[in-house]
Amino acid sequence: MKGGLVVNATGAVAADVLVAGERIAALLVPGFPVEADEVVDATGKYVIPGGIDAHTHMEMPFGGTSSSDTFATGTTAAAWGGTTTIIDFAVQAKGTSLLSTLDKWHAKADGNCAIDYGFHMIVSDVDDSSLKEMASCADAGVNTFKMFMAYPGVFYATDGEILRAMRRAREIGATIMMHAENGIAIDQLVAQALAEGRTDPVEHGLTRPPELEGEATSRAITLARVTGAPLYVVHLSAAQALDAVTRARDTGQNVFAETCPQYLYLSLEDLGRPGFEGAKFVASPPLRPAAHQAELWRGLRTNDLSVVSTDHCPFCFKEQKELGRGDFTKIPNGIPGVEHRIDLLHQGVVRGEISLERWVEICSTTPARMFGLHPRKGVVAPGADADLVVYDPRARQTVSAATHHMNVDYSAYEGMELTGRVEVVLSRGEVVVDGGGFRGSVGHGRFLTRELNQYLR
Numbered sequence: 047m048k049g050g051l052v053v054n055a056t057g058a059v060a061a062d063v064l065v066a067g068e069r070i071a072a073l074l075v076p077g078f079p080v081e082a083d084e085v086v087d088a089t090g091k092y093v094i095p096g097g098i099d100a101h102t103h104m105e106m107p108f109g110g111t112s113s114s115d116t117f118a119t120g121t122t123a124a125a126w127g128g129t130t131t132i133i134d135f136a137v138q139a140k141g142t143s144l145l146s147t148l149d150k151w152h153a154k155a156d157g158n159c160a161i162d163y164g165f166h167m168i169v170s171d172v173d174d175s176s177l178k179e180m181a182s183c184a185d186a187g188v189n190t191f192k193m194f195m196a197y198p199g200v201f202y203a204t205d206g207e208i209l210r211a212m213r214r215a216r217e218i219g220a221t222i223m224m225h226a227e228n229g230i231a232i233d234q235l236v237a238q239a240l241a242e243g244r245t246d247p248v249e250h251g252l253t254r255p256p257e258l259e260g261e262a263t264s265r266a267i268t269l270a271r272v273t274g275a276p277l278y279v280v281h282l283s284a285a286q287a288l289d290a291v292t293r294a295r296d297t298g299q300n301v302f303a304e305t306c307p308q309y310l311y312l313s314l315e316d317l318g319r320p321g322f323e324g325a326k327f328v329a330s331p332p333l334r335p336a337a338h339q340a341e342l343w344r345g346l347r348t349n350d351l352s353v354v355s356t357d358h359c360p361f362c363f364k365e366q367k368e369l370g371r372g373d374f375t376k377i378p379n380g381i382p383g384v385e386h387r388i389d390l391l392h393q394g395v396v397r398g399e400i401s402l403e404r405w406v407e408i409c410s411t412t413p414a415r416m417f418g419l420h421p422r423k424g425v426v427a428p429g430a431d432a433d434l435v436v437y438d439p440r441a442r443q444t445v446s447a448a449t450h451h452m453n454v455d456y457s458a459y460e461g462m463e464l465t466g467r468v469e470v471v472l473s474r475g476e477v478v479v480d481g482g483g484f485r486g487s488v489g490h491g492r493f494l495t496r497e498l499n500q501y502l503r
């Protein structure tokens with residue numbers, strides 16, 4: 047790979063990148079003579095480590111349907127967008143074991159991914175047997191466990207259950223990931239809305255106010271402090287929640303948080319689009335009033351938000367979001383985005399919200415460290431996997447469902463004009479995307495057993 051500007055979280059340098067097999071062999075002074083079978087011209091472009099999307103939901107069962115990307119289609123779309131690793135959520139169905147859940151997710155994903163992948167585990171039953179099995183999951187390379195303070199009757203865990211799981215996480219060196227919304231209070235607001243005949247998609251946002259995300263985030267932080275467990279707050283959307291994370295981090299507590307592109311670029315106004323259009327934007331936590339966005343960008347700059355993941359959870363507008371016409375509570379929750387995270391965050395660089403290095407850090411390096419993949423992933427350096435992206439910072443593109451590769455019939459970012467585009471993508475040394483074409487193969491992606499959170503060492 048010749049002529050590019052190699053951008054790592056630690057700095058940018060003009061260098062040629064020599065790949066041998068699946069790994070990066072050397073960074074060379076530009077033009078240093080070397081024999082190579084194939085040369086990728088990166089002149090005038092950035093060479094960055096492949097993106098790591100630490101929060102996706104492929105083929106995820108939800109409300110009687112399933113998210114519309116399979117591991118094959120979703121990981122292919124991710125590759126198009128410069129993401130070379132995903133970490134997806136295995137979902138424990140109530141009454142089943144964590145290890146059988148892992149088997150189930152392996153059966154879906156193994157041999158079907160175009161890029162490398164790992165799993166987190168959603169714990170739905172907090173009982174003696176699940177708590178015991180958390181250690182076996184960690185041994186199997188899955189040491190991050192998501193819990194929900196929302197969705198009573200489905201995934202919801204009580205404070206007592208959260209406390210127990212956190213104690214166990216602390217014991218085995220695992221991290222608890224939290225969906226922090228006060229689901230009990232939300233259910234009351236939802237019941238009131240339905241009783242008053244308020245059924246449109248915008249009600250999804252109005253019945254999940256940001257204060258209830260702030261409250262749940264504070265509570266999760268308190269429980270984590272009491273148990274000494276590290277906490278990773280997923281899909282943080284509200285300024286109130288960010289305040290709580292900032293305060294905890296200022297005291298030195300091991301609290302980390304991610305946000306998602308939808309919370310940086312979309313707002314409650316989108317949920318309120320005319321007719322049933324708003325259903326395209328239903329996810330939990332909901333999109334917030336636009337004023338929250340500046341706070342989230344601030345959090346990304348100050349590292350109070352450490353990671354940007356997509357929470358990619360696509361449901362087709364025509365057949366799946368439709369399930370909630372006339373009752374917003376039945377709209378499957380989730381927004382597609384795995385293909386556009388790198389490009390959307392690059393707009394932050396273009397607008398001066400974040401530096402070039404910070405873009406790489408939040409999209410690749412920190413997720414690699416947070417989820418035990420560094421230095422194999424997340425860095426352009428000798429010895430690392432040759433997961434590389436040649437990024438053209440000056441190309442222009444318009445996002446559209448007509449041209450995206452995700453298996454979903456709409457784009458939440460339809461018509462958005464972006465500066466910058468992924469040009470070439472390598473996954474472990476194989477060219478998987480080259481200009482206008484996909485050259486990868488489903489089945490190339492390997493399961494990644496993950497080590498401990500490297501911020502805790």
Ligand SMILES: NC(=O)NCCC(=O)O
Pocket residue numbers: 103225281328329330331357359379380381
């Ligand atoms: N976020 C969302 O609405 N759907 C995916 C499941 C989750 O992350 O809570």
Ligand SMILES: [Zn+2]
Pocket residue numbers: 225280281330331
């Ligand atoms: Zn969640």
Ligand SMILES: [Zn+2]
Pocket residue numbers: 101102103281357359
């Ligand atoms: Zn999610």
